[in-house]
Amino acid sequence: MMNRKKIMMSVVAALALGLVGCGDDDNNAGGSGGTAGSGGSGGTGGTPTEMAMVRAAHLAPGVPSADDTAVDILVNGEPSGITLEFGESSGFAELPPGEYTFGIAAAGSTDSVLDIGPVTLDAGDVLNAVAYRDEASDAPVPVAAFAIPGVNTAPAGSGTVYVAHGADDAALNPVDVIDTVPGACPDPVLDDFAFGAVTEALPIPATTLNIGFSLNSTEDCSVDAGPLAAPVTADEVTILVAVDTDPTEELAPALYALLADTDGDIPTLGAPDFATVRIAHLAPEVPTDSDTSVDILINGNTAVEGLTFETSTPFISLPVGDYNFGIAAAGSTDPVLDADVTLVADQVLTVVAIRNVVASGGGAPVSVLTFDGSTDGLPMGSGRVIVGHGADDSLLDPVNLLNVGNCPPPLLPNFAFGTVSDPVDLGIAGVNIAFNLTTSNECVVDVGPLAAPITDDVVSILIAVDRDVADLQLDPAVYALIGDASGAIPTLSPAIP
Numbered sequence: 001m002m003n004r005k006k007i008m009m010s011v012v013a014a015l016a017l018g019l020v021g022c023g024d025d026d027n028n029a030g031g032s033g034g035t036a037g038s039g040g041s042g043g044t045g046g047t048p049t050e051m052a053m054v055r056a057a058h059l060a061p062g063v064p065s066a067d068d069t070a071v072d073i074l075v076n077g078e079p080s081g082i083t084l085e086f087g088e089s090s091g092f093a094e095l096p097p098g099e100y101t102f103g104i105a106a107a108g109s110t111d112s113v114l115d116i117g118p119v120t121l122d123a124g125d126v127l128n129a130v131a132y133r134d135e136a137s138d139a140p141v142p143v144a145a146f147a148i149p150g151v152n153t154a155p156a157g158s159g160t161v162y163v164a165h166g167a168d169d170a171a172l173n174p175v176d177v178i179d180t181v182p183g184a185c186p187d188p189v190l191d192d193f194a195f196g197a198v199t200e201a202l203p204i205p206a207t208t209l210n211i212g213f214s215l216n217s218t219e220d221c222s223v224d225a226g227p228l229a230a231p232v233t234a235d236e237v238t239i240l241v242a243v244d245t246d247p248t249e250e251l252a253p254a255l256y257a258l259l260a261d262t263d264g265d266i267p268t269l270g271a272p273d274f275a276t277v278r279i280a281h282l283a284p285e286v287p288t289d290s291d292t293s294v295d296i297l298i299n300g301n302t303a304v305e306g307l308t309f310e311t312s313t314p315f316i317s318l319p320v321g322d323y324n325f326g327i328a329a330a331g332s333t334d335p336v337l338d339a340d341v342t343l344v345a346d347q348v349l350t351v352v353a354i355r356n357v358v359a360s361g362g363g364a365p366v367s368v369l370t371f372d373g374s375t376d377g378l379p380m381g382s383g384r385v386i387v388g389h390g391a392d393d394s395l396l397d398p399v400n401l402l403n404v405g406n407c408p409p410p411l412l413p414n415f416a417f418g419t420v421s422d423p424v425d426l427g428i429a430g431v432n433i434a435f436n437l438t439t440s441n442e443c444v445v446d447v448g449p450l451a452a453p454i455t456d457d458v459v460s461i462l463i464a465v466d467r468d469v470a471d472l473q474l475d476p477a478v479y480a481l482i483g484d485a486s487g488a489i490p491t492l493s494p495a496i497p
Contacts, residue, residue, distance in 0.1 A: 050096075050097075051094040051095065051096060051124075052094070052095050052096070052097055052121035052122065052123065052124070052126070052127070053092040053094060053095075053125070053126045053127070053150065054092065054093050054095055054100075054127045054128075055089060055090055055091065055092045055093070055128050055258075056073045056084060056128075057084070057088070057089040057090070057241075057256075057258055057262075057266060058071060058084040058085065058086050058131050059086070059087070059131060059132050059133075059243050059256055060086065060131045060143045060166075061086055061133055061243065061244070061245050061246070061247050062086075062142075063086070063131065063133055063141050063142065063143045065141075066247070068107070069085050069086035070084070070085050070107035071083070071085075071104050071105060071107060071131070072104075072105045072106070072109065072110075073090065073102065073103070073104065074102065074104070074105055074110060075095075075100060075101075075102060076100060076101055077101070077112070079110060080093070083107050087256070088265060088266060089258060089262050089263060089264065089266050091263035092126070095121060097121055097122050097123050097125075098121060099117075099118045099120050100117055100118065100119045100121060101115055101116070101117035101119070102116045102117055102119065102129055103116070104143065113139050113143060114137075114139045114141075114144070114145060116145050116147060124151070125149070126149055126150030126237075127147060127149060128148045128149070128150050128258060129145055129146070129147055130146040130148060130164065130166070130239070130241055131143055131144070131145050132144060132168070132241065133166070133168045133244075133247060134168055134196065135168055144196065146164045146166065146198050146241070148164065148198060149201070149237075150260075151237070152235055152236055153201050153203070154201070154204070155203060156234075156235065157205060157206060157234050157235070158203050158204055158235075159203075159206055159232040159233050159234055159236050159237065160201045160202065160203060160236075160237045160238070161199075161202040161203075161204050161209075161230075161232055161237075161239075161240065162199055162200075162237070162238075162239045162240070163177065163190065163193075163198070163199045163202070163240045164197070164240070164241045164242070165194060165195050165196060165197050165198070165242050166195075166196075166241050166243050167195065167242040167243055167244040167253055168195065168244055168247070169249075169251060171215065172195065172244060172251070172253065173194060173195040174192040174193050174194045174216060175193050175214065175215060176188040176190065176191055176192065176193065176214045176215075176216070177189045177193055177212075177213060178211065178212045178213070178214060178221065178223060178226075179209070179211060179299075180210050180212045180223055180226060180227040180319070188214075192216070204232045205322075206232055207232050207321055208231055208232070208272065208320065208321040208322075209229075209230040209232060210226075210227040210228070210229055210230075210272050210319035210321060211226055211228055211230055211255075212224075212227045212228070213226055213242070213253070225253050227271065227272060228269035228270065228271065228272070229269060229271065229272035229273070229320075229321075230255070230257065230269055231259070233259070233260065236259070236260040237260060238258070238259055239257070239258035240255055240256070240257055240258075240269070241256045241257075241258065242255050242256075243256055254269075256268055256269075272321070273319070273320045273345035273346070274319055274320065274345070274346075275317070275343035275344060275345065275346065275349060276315040276316065276317055276318075276348050276349070276373075277316050277349045277350075277351065278312060278313055278316070278349070278350045278351070278484075279296050279304065279307065279312065279313045279350075279352075279353070280311070280313070280350065280351070280352045280353065280479075280481060280489060281307045281309050281310070281311055281312070281353050282309070282310065282353060282354055282390055282465050282479055282489070283309065283353045283354050283355040283365075283366050283390075284309055284465065284466075284467050284469055285309075285355065285469050286309070286336075286353070286355055286365055286366050287336065287365070289469075291330070292308050292309035293306045293307070294307050294327050294328060294329060295307070295327075295328050295329070295330050295331065295332065295333075296326070296327060297324075297325065297326035297327070297328055297335055297338070298318075298323055298324070298325060299324050300324065300326070300333065301333075302328075302333060303316075304316075306330055310479070310488060310489050311487060311489060312481060312485070312489055314484070315348070315484055315486070318343055319343075320343050320344055320347075321342070321343060322340065322342050322343075323340070323342075323343060324341075325338060325339055325341055325351065326338035326339075327353055336365060337353075337364060337366050337367065337368065339368065346374075347372075347374070348373035348459075349370060349371070349372065349373065350371040350373055350481060351368050351369075351370050351371075352370075352371070352388060352390065352461075352463055352481075353366050353367075353368055354367055354368065354369055354388075354390030354392065354418075354463070355390070355465075356392060356418070357469065358393055359392055359397065359417050359418060367418060369389075369390055369418070369420050369463065371386050371388065371459075372386075372423075373461070374459075375457065375459060377425075378425055378457065378459075379425060379427065380456075380457065381456050381457070382425045382426060382427040382456065382457075383425070383426055383454035383456055383457070383458060383459075383460060384423050384425050384426075384458070384459045385423070385424045385425075385426060385454065385459075385460050385462065386420060386421055386422075386423050386459065386460070386461050386462070387401060387412060387415070387420070387421040387461075387462045387463075387464070388419070388420045388421070388461065388463045388464070389415050389416060389417050389419050389420075389464050390417070390418075390463050390464060390465050391464040391476055392417065392469070393468075393471055393472065393474060394472065395472055395474060396417065396435070396437070396464070397416060397417040398415050398416045398438055399415050399436065399437060399438065399464075400412065400413050400414065400415065400438060401421075401433060401434075401436075402433065402434045402443065402448075403431055403432070403433060404432040404433065404434050404449040404495070407443035410436070411433070414438065426454050427454075429453070429454055430452060430453045430454050432448070432450065432452070432495040433448060433449060433450055433452050433478075433492075434446075434447060434448030434449040435447040435448055435476070447474075447476050448494070448495070449494070449495040450478055450492035450493065450494060450495055451493055451495040451496070452492055453480070453482070455482055455483060458483035458484075459482075459483065460481070460482045461480070461481040461482075462478050462479070462492070463481070464476065464477075464478050465477050465478075465479060477492075478491060478492045479491055479492075480492055
């Protein structure tokens, strides 16, 4: 997954992008200069190469008036038949190559309040003309326009993203745009992003961006608005436009998304769905026997500091999407283990770091077990138990997990190191478990019995660990993460005979 924070993002006005043709009209807003976009097949999913495609969007609140925001789109001074209200977009219209002037007029009028052009359109060009409110504009009404191309230029599997700042309020000029990761403080994706500016084309792998905005007066890394979930679709263009929907001195910020198929109401971005994640450290002598302190990295940023052996974080809420989680020695951002994870809505995930030296033959010193903490389908009054095998010793790979009694079949036969059991739902207060080495006679208790509590309506996660890191030397223990527990992780006590 591409690290979005390392993409070089120069923020320029449409004037510097050279998107629209030179003209003499001082009311041209959003830039002037060259052609509307690059030639070739468009990113709208079927642009004919012999035609150009143009779409208009009205994101100027209170234009032309607070009582009536309806405007007509003019082409070369003539009505196009397109009438838009604030928050609406036309669909793409085909135009033959040539030179055009696009205008905005109050509905029913041909008196343009803003002209964009002349614009030279070539075959295959795709142009999005986005009107936004600008109190400093020289236009008869406070309006300007962004001219943004719509041809996807990103590599296959990625999408092209543009971000435009059309939020006309001094408090929002400039803002920082932040890729939100709880606990992390990455550099802003867009630093000091100025009103009236639009980014260059940003190639981003298909994902959901979770972005927030902070004012210049706000402490670094704090988010004043957001996070907001911005979809990035492979092989398509997404245009995000920040708008202050309250044209008075009050603030009502929103982020609108012009997607490839947006026609009519322009959707605004909402808060993302969330998953919850907990991370536990049950890897003895990792990273060293004298210091087991590790940092947890999220997308390369330090999100949790100083997690030590036998401790767990609380559950952390993260917006759904793609993440890279890493484990590094405390103070380092060089992970000894990292993994890509896709979080989905309402997921409850516990990730447990375990020692992996013996099982890997002296290779990777640490691996992870992952547990689904969902209670879906759990009968009321029952508890759900999930067992993980993190005991890194060849004597314990595999083992049989017994429910102590009159030699019943093992609960988990041939339970291998590095595996996680299926959930077991039990309607009792507790169970006495024991471990039987596969080299021992059936039903012989080699470790245990241990008293494992069953708690109604919650998930109990039991993790077997060998605290003696020398192979063939055993100091086994079973740790219990019950419900939303965090901090010091208790071990199971011996069962009372």
